[in-house]
Every structure is written in structure tokens, then in C-alpha cells.
Amino acid sequence: MAHAEQVKKMTELVAKFVGYTGKVLPDDVIAKLEELRREEDDPMAKVIYDTMFRNQQLAKDLDRPSCQDTGVIQFWVKCGTKFPLIDELEALLKEAVVKATFDTPLRHNSVETFDEYNTGKNVGKGTPTIWFDPVPKSDSCELYTYMAGGGCTLPGHAMVLMPGEGYEGVAKFVLERMTSYGLNACPPLLVGVGVATSVETAALLSKKALLRPIGSHNPNERAAKMEKLLEDAINAIGLGPQGMGGKASVLGVHIENSARHPSTIGVAVNVGCWSHRRGHIIFDKDLNYTVLSHKGVSL
Ligand code: SF4
Known part of the structure; x- marks a missing residue:
């Protein structure tokens, strides 16, 4: 695959993954909420847990974000120094957020500080937030995604x-x-x-x-x-x-x-929060991916 096509492919995959994590909570969060619901005795609390599960089901069925506040997008990237797209990664992640904003859709949560206007695309000066950790001799790229809601x-x-x-x-x-x-x-x-x-x-x-x-x-x-x-x-x-x-x-x-x-x-x-929208995905050098946070997902 030509380099430009690889950039396009990874941009699309990250955009889809970010959008998906806005709608479906990771497996460990769902399992923990189910455990807390089982152990709860308070009638009001039980109703609220049941409403959370119904909210999740509706988000899936209606293909909508599980909370209206889809946050500021944050990435923690453990990138192999030999990953073929390392030079393009920062720009690619930003572009993926713009794409996810319109395709998912995501709420517009990037306001330029001091200028006080919403960019309308979830990107701005320093957003999405990206933390890079280089991984020597590796040719793969591990991404943690997170939606940092206001509350x-x-x-x-x-x-x-x-x-x-x-x-x-x-x-x-x-x-x-x-x-x-x-x-x-x-x-x-x-x-x-x-x-x-x-x-x-x-x-x-x-x-x-x-x-x-x-x-x-x-x-x-x-x-x-x-x-x-x-x-x-x-x-x-x-x-x-x-x-x-x-x-x-x-x-x-x-x-x-x-x-x-x-x-x-x-x-x-x-x-x-309870709607802890965290994703974890690993790309190899050919952009084959493994999703660790959500079992059985294909993008
Ligand atoms: S704290 Fe979490 S669940 Fe509550 S409004 Fe914010 S993002 Fe949504």
C-alpha cells in the first residue's frame, strides 16, 4: 500500500474507533457496573443502574453517543520508533478527530482559550491532547483513547x-x-x-x-x-x-x-465517570489492528 493510502487508512480506522468508543463502553467498565448492580440493595440505586444499562442499549441500537458530553479527545500513544507512520501520526490523529466529530457525531468541545470561540471540529490549539511515549526498536503503535467529559x-x-x-x-x-x-x-x-x-x-x-x-x-x-x-x-x-x-x-x-x-x-x-469512554487499540506495521478494550469489535 502506498504511504499516502496508509495514512488515509489509519485516519479512517482511528476515526471509527474514537466514534465507536463514544457509543459503547469498554468491557471492563460494563462488567464492573454489572457487579455493582448485583451487590446493590438500595431500590433507587438499582433503578439508576438499570437506567444506565438501558442508556447503553439505546446508544447501541440508535447508533448515538452514550452521553451528550463526548469530551475533549485525548490520546496516549506508545509508538514504536520504527512504526511506518510515526512522522504523520500527530497530524493523522487530529484529522481522525475531525472526521469522528462529523461521522459519529461528537459534540463540539474545543473552545479556543482567550479567543473564546468554539472551533466546531473538536480540534484547536493543543487539542486533541496527545501524549507520546516512544518505544525503541518496535514497529507497532499502541493507542489509548479517552473522552474527557466536563463533569x-x-x-x-x-x-x-x-x-x-x-x-x-x-x-x-x-x-x-x-x-x-x-x-x-x-x-x-x-x-x-x-x-x-x-x-x-x-x-x-x-x-x-x-x-x-x-x-x-x-x-x-x-x-x-x-x-x-x-x-x-x-x-x-x-x-x-x-x-x-x-x-x-x-x-x-x-x-x-x-x-x-x-x-x-x-x-x-x-x-x-460511570460512562468511562476509554479505548485501547494496537496497530502493527501493516495497520492490522487488535482492539483490547472492546472484545469482538471490527471497525
Ligand atoms: S460526567 Fe460523564 S456521564 Fe456525566 S455528563 Fe459528564 S461525560 Fe456524561
Whole structure:
């Protein structure tokens, strides 16, 4: 296939995949919502979970986004340095978002800051958001896609704690956000926590934590224990589905961390809502693809 045709093909595939993830939630999110529905006793909460499943079915049947807020599109790209389209990737992803905006369709969510106008295409200065991680010697390209909705983005927060505040300080920071803003973010929530040196390193890790499959754990056993403790603590608030009260508040708590400066604890929290529209797809050098987030999908 000629190079230009390859660019066109990948643009179309990414556009279709982004559109698809706006309509169909990933398998792990559906499985977790089903589990929470089974374990719920509160009659109102049960009705709300059932409405969420009906909403998902209607989105599929009517071929429409599962929530009106299709967010700002974000990509985390782990791109092999030998992937044939590496040079075109950034422009291609932007073009795919424009295409998905009109084909899906997606709500127009890119407003130029300071100039205050909506571009109408979901692209603008720095949008879609793209984070690149190069993968040496590889010729494949792994993409995580995410729709960052307004409500679920609002609880996001980052700060640098004094080292003496310790892990108790991290827990307090997360719980303060959950008790003040969690209600508005369409629970049950996926809570991503980043722990690192500074605000930007912690913030990026907290977003990457949201892209991990639900049920996965931090490989460090102390961090994994903290994920469980935070999950229990946030569930104890009893936000329930859509914040109307119930047994669970969260789909899960994921912590991602790096080593850090001894004098600081950078911490950040990022939140995904029940309509957690995350996609995960891998392309090989010939653009054969494997979708990991949604079983049995062909684009
Ligand atoms: S928080 Fe999620 S479900 Fe609620 S309006 Fe925003 S994108 Fe939709």
C-alpha cells in the first residue's frame, strides 16, 4: 500500500474507533457496573443502574453517543520508533478527530482559550491532547483513547505536599476532592491518583491511571494496599450511582507512581465517570489492528 493510502487508512480506522468508543463502553467498565448492580440493595440505586444499562442499549441500537458530553479527545500513544507512520501520526490523529466529530457525531468541545470561540471540529490549539511515549526498536503503535467529559474532569486537582504529610496527606488530599466534587462527576467513579515529585508529573500519572483496566493493581504491594484502602474509604461516603446514594461510590481506585524528590510529595487526582469512554487499540506495521478494550469489535 502506498504511504499516502496508509495514512488515509489509519485516519479512517482511528476515526471509527474514537466514534465507536463514544457509543459503547469498554468491557471492563460494563462488567464492573454489572457487579455493582448485583451487590446493590438500595431500590433507587438499582433503578439508576438499570437506567444506565438501558442508556447503553439505546446508544447501541440508535447508533448515538452514550452521553451528550463526548469530551475533549485525548490520546496516549506508545509508538514504536520504527512504526511506518510515526512522522504523520500527530497530524493523522487530529484529522481522525475531525472526521469522528462529523461521522459519529461528537459534540463540539474545543473552545479556543482567550479567543473564546468554539472551533466546531473538536480540534484547536493543543487539542486533541496527545501524549507520546516512544518505544525503541518496535514497529507497532499502541493507542489509548479517552473522552474527557466536563463533569468528570472537574474534580481534577494537583498539589505538592510537604514530605512530613506522608501517605496520610495523600489520602486526605484524595478524600477531600471526593467529598467536595465527587458527587457532581456522575458516580460510580474511576479515581486515578498520581504520586510523584511535582504537579505535572503527578497529574500525568493520575490520567494514565485512568487508562488501566479496572481490577488491575499497582505492582507495588504497598501502593496496591493503598488503592484498596482508598476504595473502601470512598465507598464509605456512599455516593451511589449518579450521587443519589448507594453502596458504592467508585468503579475502582488506581494509583500510578514514580520515584520522587525526598523533600516533596507531588500528588494529583483525576476522575472518570460511570460512562468511562476509554479505548485501547494496537496497530502493527501493516495497520492490522487488535482492539483490547472492546472484545469482538471490527471497525
Ligand atoms: S460526567 Fe460523564 S456521564 Fe456525566 S455528563 Fe459528564 S461525560 Fe456524561
